[in-house]
Amino acid sequence: MVSASTTFHRLCVNFFLILFFFLLTLSKNTQIYKTINYLSHIATTTPPNKVTTFITYNNINTMEDIAQFNISKLPKKISIRPFLKKDIDELLHLESLGFPSEERCSRETVEYRIANCPDLCQGLFVKNDDGNTQLIGEIMATKIDSEFITLNTMEIGQHKESSDVIAIHSVVIHPDYQGQNLARLLMTDYIQKMSQQSVGRKITIIVHEHLFKFYEKLGFVKLNENDDVNDPNSDFSKNGVWYNMDKELVDF
Numbered sequence: 367m368v369s370a371s372t373t374f375h376r377l378c379v380n381f382f383l384i385l386f387f388f389l390l391t392l393s394k395n396t397q398i399y400k401t402i403n404y405l406s407h408i409a410t411t412t413p414p415n416k417v418t419t420f421i422t423y424n425n426i427n428t429m430e431d432i433a434q435f436n437i438s439k440l441p442k443k444i445s446i447r448p449f450l451k452k453d454i455d456e457l458l459h460l461e462s463l464g465f466p467s468e469e470r471c472s473r474e475t476v477e478y479r480i481a482n483c484p485d486l487c488q489g490l491f492v493k494n495d496d497g498n499t500q501l502i503g504e505i506m507a508t509k510i511d512s513e514f515i516t517l518n519t520m521e522i523g524q525h526k527e528s529s530d531v532i533a534i535h536s537v538v539i540h541p542d543y544q545g546q547n548l549a550r551l552l553m554t555d556y557i558q559k560m561s562q563q564s565v566g567r568k569i570t571i572i573v574h575e576h577l578f579k580f581y582e583k584l585g586f587v588k589l590n591e592n593d594d595v596n597d598p599n600s601d602f603s604k605n606g607v608w609y610n611m612d613k614e615l616v617d618f
């Protein structure tokens with residue numbers, strides 16, 4: 367026979383266990399709700415291009431993965447979309463904030479890339495309190511017919527649509543917005559889009575040594591020095607040695 371007090375004790379234990387699991391589920395759901403809510407407002411306004419313009423996070427499986435973006439610290443009204451002609455002046459300004467003159471894109475190069483491979487060139491925008499939209503981040507890329515970037519592949523006319531090698535030529539976040547995980551967000555979104563749309567087999571990039579860690583965290587592998595780009599006769603290598611880094615893309 368089980369005494370009344372034992373039964374009462376068991377009931378209490380069961381009650382608190384149920385309450386504990388209920389609260390645990392609720393807190394997780396609140397986190398998931400916040401995340402879904404956040405992701406759903408990062409959508410783009412113009413869908414004219416081949417690559418999907420919505421951020422998707424299929425390769426992010428756990429709350430820990432999502433936590434890397436530190437969502438609560440990100441600016442609220444941000445969106446990512448391919449560049450349009452109307453963005454060119456702002457884009458050139460952003461390039462000038464990100465790179466010294468010998469490393470940055472010319473107006474002609476920007477115009478060429480936006481006209482010929484808009485899907486490979488993505489902008490990160492924020493809507494300010496006054497309602498105006500400001501460009502705060504960029505990725506500019508082309509497809510190239512070699513495994514690694516060369517001085518020639520950066521030139522106007524060198525985008526090779528049929529190639530499966532995506533070359534990122536620049537990644538910039540506006541200085542006022544740096545250190546908030548926005549480059550990571552923009553790059554993760556880019557890698558995801560390029561993978562899901564089977565745009566290419568790999569992404570290649572050239573970097574100076576201080577950015578190895580930044581790209582390694584995104585899954586890039588550090589390779590050799592880039593002899594072509596490190597040409598001593600070119601101003602492009604004036605600010606330090608360039609290294610190749612690659613990221614293989616996976617099909618979903």
Ligand SMILES: CC(C)(COP(=O)(O)OP(=O)(O)OC[C@H]1O[C@@H](n2cnc3c(N)ncnc32)[C@H](O)[C@@H]1OP(=O)(O)O)[C@@H](O)C(=O)NCCC(=O)NCCS
Nearest residue numbers: 464535536537538539544545546547548549550576577580
């Ligand atoms: C490099 C750049 C794009 C980073 O932008 P950001 O939004 O500040 O970067 P994030 O906040 O997303 O940083 C993500 C991670 O990379 C690290 N990181 C960012 N910039 C770094 C740098 N310059 N050196 C070393 N690590 C860096 C961050 O510490 C962070 O790691 P953590 O989570 O362990 O702290 C930005 O500094 C920039 O525009 N620089 C000028 C242009 C440039 O050099 N572009 C890259 C070559 S194409």
